[in-house]
Amino acid sequence: MIDIGIALPFTLGIVTAVNPCGFAMLPTWLGYFIGRDTDDTRARPEQVMRGLVVSLTLAGAFVMVFGALGLAVTYLVSEDAVARRTPWVTVAIGAMLIPYGIAILAGRKPNLSFLRPRKGPRSRELWSVFGFGVSYAVVSIGCAAPLFLLHVAGSFRRNGIIEGLVVYLAFAAGMAAVLTALTLSLAVARGGAVRHLRRLLPHIDRIGAFALLLGGTYLIIYGVYEIRILADVNTGSNPIVDAVTTLQVHLTNWTADVGGTRVGLALWLLIWTTAIWGVTPAMAFRKRRDLLIATAVAWAVLEGIMYRGELVLFPVARVAIAWPARISHWLSDPVRWAVPLEVLVTATTLAILLTWARAALQGSTGRRRP
Secondary structure (H helix, E strand, C coil): CCCHHHHHHHHHHHHHCCCCCCCCHHHHHHHHHHHCCCCCCCCHHHHHHHHHHHHHHHHHHHHHHHHHHHHHHHHCCCHHHHHHHHHHHHHHHHHHHHHHHHHHHCCCCCCCCCCCCCCCCCCCHHHHHHHHHHHHHHHHHHHHHHHHHHHHHHHHHHHCHHHHHHHHHHHHHHHHHHHHHHHHHHHHHHHHHHHHCHHHHHHHHHHHHHHHHHHHHHHHHHHHHHHHHHHCCCCCCCHHHHHHHHHHHHHHHHHHHHCHHHHHHHHHHHHHHHHHHHHHHHCCHHHHHHHHHHHHHHHHHHHHHHCCCCCCHHHHHHHHHHHHHHHHHHHHCCCCCCHHHHHHHHHHHHHHHHHHHHHHHHHHHHHHCC
């Protein structure tokens, strides 16, 4: 259904989002995102639009760095020169994240421009997010650059500027699909938490702080490990790096088994649906109707005609049915690679359901009172 020349870089973009070098930056970003502006009381349309713009800015910074890398390696420096310098940058970024996380735990929020987005339409928020995206991309170069340079940057020389640009945009769309889906989901969940669980908001700051601490620590460990490898190829393995790499390999294999194009289309369909659900309450009736019809048509074409229910609906149903069995394996096989992700998904889902249930009960109680 989609030409293999586009499907490959699209899949590569999805996999790049969870590369082992920059793997720690993803939960660091998500933890920071839910912890920022805990007094934010924006309405649902504003929450969703902000999450959408912020995530696309982050993804845009990432792919711009890789685009610049492709140009640099093609015309200015060697790939080996880049590979030898990025581990030092990785260590430096990790060293910056740790004191920032400690400061948040201590009740302070240092004004680091590229790590702390600020509120307001005229603020530097997007530049801050852009800077985080640049950092995310830089620490990812060591793992993701070889395949990117071969399959994406190399397409400009093999196929010309037009086809090379199409391949590059496919890579960007795959990368953005992962970041946007995760950030937009948190924006929606976080909006509910702000409205209904204000007493828990101080803990959200701590979640973000721990994410920064863990992410910074891992970046230092990984950067030092890469430096040792460059100095001596016989350097022994690192158990922490091996564990993260194993998780990333399983995610990559799962994406390859399911099909990167299919995963990407599912993510973008969910992103579109969430965005429409978020912004339509603020729209006039005709615009809202037109967007809802367009969304229904997109679901009918992609989910119904192209994939016959196997894009989102049936896979999600099968996972939900099998989830109790997965939970039962947490104790019998706690070292299974998917256990951390399953625990995180279960905890997040329960928190969201409890938030909605509590809000519904409070609303029902309020209506019954005279």
